[in-house]
Amino acid sequence: MQAGGRLAVGIVIVLALSALLPPHLNGNWVHVLTLFFMMSSLAQAWNLIGGFTGYASFGNVTFFGTGAYACAYAMDAMRWPFWTAALFAVVVAAALAALLGWPILRLRGHYFAIATLxxxxxxxxxxxxxxxxxxxxxxxxxxxxxxxxxxxxxLGILIVSILLTAFIARSRFGYALVAIRENEEAAAVLGINAARAKVAAWAISAAITGAAGATFAYWNTFIDPPTVFDLNYNVLMIIMTLLGGAGTIVGPTIGSFILSAIGEYLGAQSISPWHTVVLGAIIVFIVILLPRGLMPYLTGGLRAFNLGALRAQLRASRV
Structure with missing residues (x-):
């Protein structure tokens, strides 16, 4: 098993064991970890379309809000229990992604990003x-x-999203997504149905996002459009994925953990008015120094640290 695979297995084991923690934690830590699991799930979901497929979606929060409202409507108007309502939310979010995906995923680059936004x-x-x-x-x-x-x-949504990502990454479907990311025209020549693969990836991403949205709605007990369609969620999905390593199995979760830890530490200090500024500066610093994210360094150790490439990256950032 490669280093990346061993790291993924280790993280899944740690997450599974963390299911034993709630009785031993105070309410604040339960809240913090629940939010961390949610954001990690959203980042893992975004990674399927943005990391593996190379389509930077600025609209994945659409499916978070859709899942939240579908669950809320099912529980309020139809009096469904949460699990049935959550399943309904997952189906609605995935169906919406598939419906939107056929026309929207014909766009690329900035056009796709603007369309999803x-x-x-x-x-x-x-x-x-x-x-x-x-x-x-x-x-x-x-x-x-x-x-x-x-x-x-x-926590369950996060573990399922990691296992699903691991399965996809090692499947023919996953190889097709990577081929599309690297060169979509060449992938088509090889016989890959790019349109179908992209829509499927976005639908799976939306299903995970919708599940998180449904759970958030029940957890929060109140939702409104500005809360569940908040574009800040989408920005965080992207930053967490890029920080940990786009197109990797557990990079988004690692990025989410680091970003959440930094945010919690800064929020607990007396510099709270400058919290966003300091956090933004740290993110910019890390992204400049680690353009491929943290995963290469976590799996390759010092061998992955190329000083010459770092100098070239710094020179390019000054231009």
Whole structure:
């Protein structure tokens, strides 16, 4: 087993063991870790379309909000239990991605990014005008007094997303996605149905994102369009993935852990007014020095640290 595979197995084992922690943690730490699991799941989902396929989606938050509202509507209007409502949310999010994917994924580069961003903004405005969804005033969900429940559900979503990514990465489907990322025209010549592969990748990504959105809605007990269609979620998905290593199995989770740890530390200090500025500076510094993310250094050790390449990268950043 390669170093990356061993690292992925180790992280999954640690995550599985963390299921035993909630009874021994205070409420604040349960909340922090639940949020970490959620953001890691979102980053893992984004990695399938942005990392493996090379299509930088700025609209994955669309599926987070869709999953949240689908779950909320099913629980409120149809009185479905959470698990049925969550499954419904996953199906709706994946179906929406497949429907949007056929025309949108014909675009590339900046055009695709702008189109997905427009969809996210448009979806927020559309939902805010719909009476069944409470218009702009939002929706309220039942309260689950067992706050450990959401810790375990978010953890389960993260573990499933990592295992699914590992399976895809070693499958013919995963190789097809990487081929599309490297050279879509050459992939088509090799007989890869690029359109179908891209839509499938986005639908799987949306399903994971929708599951996280559904769980967030129940956890938060109240949702409104600005909360669940917040573009900051999408920015964090991208940053976490790039920080850990795009197109890797557990890079997004590693990036999420580091970014969450930095954010928690800075938030606990007296520099809270400068929290965003300091965090942004750290992110820029890391991205400049580690253009491929942290995974090559975690799996290759010092052998992956190329001083000459680092100098060239720094010179290029000054131009």
């Amino acid at each position: 427009s969809i996210a903004v448009g979806m927020q405005a559309l939902v805010a005008q719909q009476e069944p969804f409470g218009k702009g005033s939002g929706m309220t969900l039942p309260i689950n007094p067992n706050f450990h429940f959401f810790y375990w559900v978010m």
